[in-house]
Amino acid sequence: ARGDALPRDLEGRRVVVSAGGTRERLDPVRHLGNRSSGKQGYALARVAAQRGAHVTLVSAHTDALPAPAGADLVPVSSAAELGAAVDAAARDADVVVMAAAVADFRPVGEVDHKIKKSDDAPDPVIELARNRDILADLVQHRRDGQIVVGFAAETGDPHGSVLDHARAKLKRKGCDLLVVNAVGDGKAFETEDNTGWLLAADGAEERIPLGAKSELAATVWDAAARLLGVDPA
Ligand code: CTP
Numbered sequence: 666a667r668g669d670a671l672p673r674d675l676e677g678r679r680v681v682v683s684a685g686g687t688r689e690r691l692d693p694v695r696h697l698g699n700r701s702s703g704k705q706g707y708a709l710a711r712v713a714a715q716r717g718a719h720v721t722l723v724s725a726h727t728d729a730l731p732a733p734a735g736a737d738l739v740p741v742s743s744a745a746e747l748g749a750a751v752d753a754a755a756r757d758a759d760v761v762v763m764a765a766a767v768a769d770f771r772p773v774g775e776v777d778h779k780i781k782k783s784d785d786a787p788d789p790v791i792e793l794a795r796n797r798d799i800l801a802d803l804v805q806h807r808r809d810g811q812i813v814v815g816f817a818a819e820t821g822d823p824h825g826s827v828l829d830h831a832r833a834k835l836k837r838k839g840c841d842l843l844v845v846n847a848v849g850d851g852k853a854f855e856t857e858d859n860t861g862w863l864l865a866a867d868g869a870e871e872r873i874p875l876g877a878k879s880e881l882a883a884t885v886w887d888a889a890a891r892l893l894g895v896d897p898a
């Protein structure tokens with residue numbers, strides 16, 4: 666029933682959504698990965714398409730999910746591939762949403778054989794190098810009026826609460842909107858529901874009630890549409 670009531674406020678707009686979790690190759694049979702399921706990114710893509718947008722969905726390791734109707738799917742694996750695909754699609758996009766969990770580090774060097782254990786040699790140490798920050802680079806190179814949205818999965822720690830970390834991250838990244846999920850202890854990852862906050866660069870903070878990932882997606886597109894200056898339908 667909700668589908669019938671969806672606004673068509675993104676008609677004619679081009680949006681890019683990244684989803685899933687990148688993998689950094691370690692050897693021919695292993696990788697460094699993360700727990701992102703891609704469900705939140707897919708919900709964002711699906712809802713945007715339902716609201717009339719032309720959607721490019723850059724998707725890392727979301728093979729278990731059915732492709733959202735009406736979105737152009739671009740499958741990628743590593744953070745470098747995801748960054749290249751997002752940058753290309755962002756060139757003529759009105760909104761870019763970085764919902765993917767992007768690896769912060771990649772193993773240094775090319776290993777073209779399986780890493781073997783040995784009783785005679787010391788255990789291997791994996792050296793890691795920083796991956797570039799795709800979101801921060803998008804913000805730096807965005808075209809006039811383009812809206813850039815980031816996601817942050819945070820846990821509180823001795824240095825601050827979930828919201829403290831999120832506010833600092835919004836400033837550091839320079840994006841227009843930051844969706845914050847509290848994670849850990851079975852929250853958010855691989856679940857159907859999501860909750861958190863939507864922080865805006867102008868200081869506005871909106872609590873996102875626990876609900877389906879499609880409802881969180883609708884909240885994000887409402888805010889993005891407002892920033893685009895789209896008339897509420
Ligand atoms: N992101 C990105 N490129 C990276 C890492 C993250 O574009 N190399 C994006 C994610 O897609 C997300 C946002 O940045 O939209 C925040 O990711 P997060 O991992 O929370 O931020 P980091 O800056 O990597 O900070 P942290 O040290 O907390 O992981």
Ligand code: CA
Nearest residue numbers: 766767768769
């Ligand atoms: Ca990170």
